[in-house]
Amino acid sequence: MGEGGTVLKTVDAAVSWHSLPSGTSLPLSRVKFLDSVTGWVLGSNSVLRTTDGGLDWSSASLSDTTHLVDLWFRDRLTGWAVGYEGTAWWWGGSGYHGVIFETTDGGGSWTRQLVDSLHSYFRLIYFLNDQDGWAIPGFKTTDGGSTWNRDSTFENVVAIQIIGCSEWFLHDDGTLLRSLDCGISWQQISIPLAPGEVAAISFSDQLEGWIVTGASPSKILKTSDGGSVWVNQTRGRTDWLLSTYFRDRDVGWVMGDHGTILRTTDGGNAWQQQDGGVDVMLWSMKFADALRGWIVGDSGKILKTSDGGDTWAIEATVANLRLECVDFVNANTGWIAAGYTGPGTILKTTDGGHTWMTQLSDPSLWLLFVRFLDTDTGWVTGAGGVILKTTDGGTTWIRQPSGTSNWLLAMQVLDPHTVVAVGWGSILKTTNGGTTWSPASGATTGYSESVRFIGEEVGYAVGNDGSIAKTTDAGSTWEAQRNVSAEGLYYVDFADAETGWAVGYNGTILKTTTGGVVSAVKDLNDRRPSSFVLEQNFPNPFNSRTVIRYELPAQTQVRIAVYDILGREVATLVDGVQPAGTNQTDFEGSRLSSGVYFYRLATRGEGEAVTKKLVLAR
Structure with a gap:
């Protein structure tokens, strides 16, 4: 799924993909399937549902001020979606707060279950079994989602993997929490990553797993002992x-x-x-x-x-x-x-x-x-x-x-x-x-x-x-x-x-x-640039000004904008026709506070879009 309501499906183990009609032109961000026919796709303020493998979709919309970022379904009827809602205070609103929605009819309607004024948004929701689940950051349920209680153990988690009673919670400061007894006890494991680098974690079984980063240069770490020792597997070099x-x-x-x-x-x-x-x-x-x-x-x-x-x-x-x-x-x-x-x-x-x-x-x-x-x-x-x-x-x-x-x-x-x-x-x-x-x-x-x-x-x-x-x-x-x-x-x-x-x-x-x-x-990484390239900004992290380079195969309409971690646009850097070849633009961030931001390049003629992360350190 992706921009413009795009939904793609494969039936041959990803050898080929074909497009499915979603009925929306809005960007789609998450997908969850229980079986080959029943699944859901998440939009910014809507949830799409299919019961025929994606041939037809029905939609349930929430308010315009709701922004959903993750969802989880326990069965065909019961599920949850998390994100944030509200209006920015500089637009006359009261700011943002995290929200949990629940459905008991397969996504046809949604009820606001929890509003968290402490956190401005929820980024993840995950269930270990029918009873135990987490809404990240900061909440846990032990009664199947009926009630949610604060749990600071998982305050800064960015990714979760659970296989049986083995659980791994990856934190944004480069540490890993691991439990081998269904969450009764936890072990903190240091991994060779810097704060802000971690992006995703996946295990194929209870011993073999991988961590990938979203920072530049990207890294791939592998473990063969359940997460005690991690080895950098990145092939070649992508360093500056x-x-x-x-x-x-x-x-x-x-x-x-x-x-x-x-x-x-x-x-x-x-x-x-x-x-x-x-x-x-x-x-x-x-x-x-x-x-x-x-x-x-x-x-x-x-x-x-x-x-x-x-x-x-x-x-x-x-x-x-x-x-x-x-x-x-x-x-x-x-x-x-x-x-x-x-x-x-x-x-x-x-x-x-x-x-x-x-x-x-x-x-x-x-x-x-x-x-x-x-x-x-x-x-x-x-x-x-x-x-x-x-x-x-x-x-x-x-x-x-x-x-x-x-x-x-x-x-x-x-x-x-x-x-x-x-x-x-x-x-x-x-x-x-x-x-x-x-x-x-x-x-x-x-x-x-x-x-x-x-x-x-x-x-x-x-x-x-x-x-x-x-x-x-x-x-x-x-x-x-x-x-x-x-x-x-x-x-x-x-x-x-x-x-x-x-x-x-x-x-x-x-x-x-x-x-x-x-x-x-x-x-050293034997890299072959594609026809459409967005480079990592340099320097990164940066103090006030950084440079963003991009390459175009032909003259086209280009828009480059910067967003904060909640998806709010904070700056427009380029919005117009740009020539073919290598181009670049400066981003001046002196008016912004320190933190993680994202810059996104989209072209009109090619219909391409790509997003990268940058870090402002004041």
Whole structure:
């Protein structure tokens, strides 16, 4: 079932599907069948019933302010539906509250059984047997649904599976409650998922089960012992790869989301997973020499290797900051630029990364990139066109006029006078140490994420629209090489003038051995984009602004809207004809409260729709 009253049926184990007339054009969200002929489908404020396998449907409607999200039938006559009802207070209403409806005539009529003013909605209803059931969050019945009593044990449950007397309740904080004695006693089990990742759970028997996530990148966990131990079964990689470093043509690393560190020793033909002991976004890597290197990421994590990248370990954890970029000029002296989860911060070490001192902390800044020419002279770039320079090793920083308010995400220092900075909608160059900056000309990437020079004249910039641009005059002019990736590219590195790599979203790694004629050596999840693609927003979680990319096979009418967890529209981002190819839009969430939201893209011409989740963390 789905949008526009769609109901599909299969009679050959899902080999083929055919459409059934539902009699409604409203979206349908849940289905429940007792046997091959008797079933119900849930709409927003109605319940459809069939007694002939879906050939004909009858409908029972509730009030316009009722929104149903789940249903359960004990037999052909008795069932329940849960959801919420009310009107938003900013529309002059009294707000929303959870509601339970009961039917005793097979869905022909429904009676409001419980209204819960404490919870704004119910998301699930499930019965273990004729007597014991749950309405999630917060209620349980032991008398077949005649009465419902509060039960805080299941307050934050997002999915339930019950087989016999074995019960599994999956919570939104990444924990699992399990009972093997019909709910008499419960055991809490930790699973390798972060809060907000969990989506669904299913068991084939009392031992073998799976958990899937709705977050990006998606995961599949499997258990073979009833839920005590869970193993990540996700095939390939769908992580965002955010940085790369190659020592030579053969040996290199990429890193990114969920603590991903991958190493190759054969030029990228094969990659081995390395363990850094963290499960956070890793943003940047820097080697000072052949043996010593550092990786920085979210939650203030700093990793170090002293054996040439064979092993990595946590060297330090600083304040709860997103460490965006790291740079070292020798084995002892280095800097980190940080922001997003705290004030714009510059950190410095003089003992190889073991301890770090704060050189700058400014709540008005979000710093994204740092590069030093030597132990004294360096630059930092950030959001809002910020460029800072120091000539005393970071003791003092002076802001330079960039002439742009665009985010500046990366740069390369070519000599004491020449620096090239790239960002969203901008490639800038200075030839006087930053006193003045001038925009580059020619074909540049619209949303440049990274820049890398080989020598003083030849350089490459990659963008989150999959584009690559090249310069042969030290960054004054740029020529587009072509969009070689359906995925956004986040970082570029070269081992020599001919051999380079670019990494990006959804596990993408590209390689060139001809100085820009690019072939994809490894798309780590072997992903083939469909004709209609909605990407995960980036960054996610985000503080106030995030970017949403989408791909269209042809020009068509597009609408992108954002909804809160109750399905209320809170923002319209796109509503009009959009061109074929890769497009993107920004979502500004500063007026909203922290929490989980959903963004939905629908096309008129193709009749397609897809929804993804985003997290606003203020």
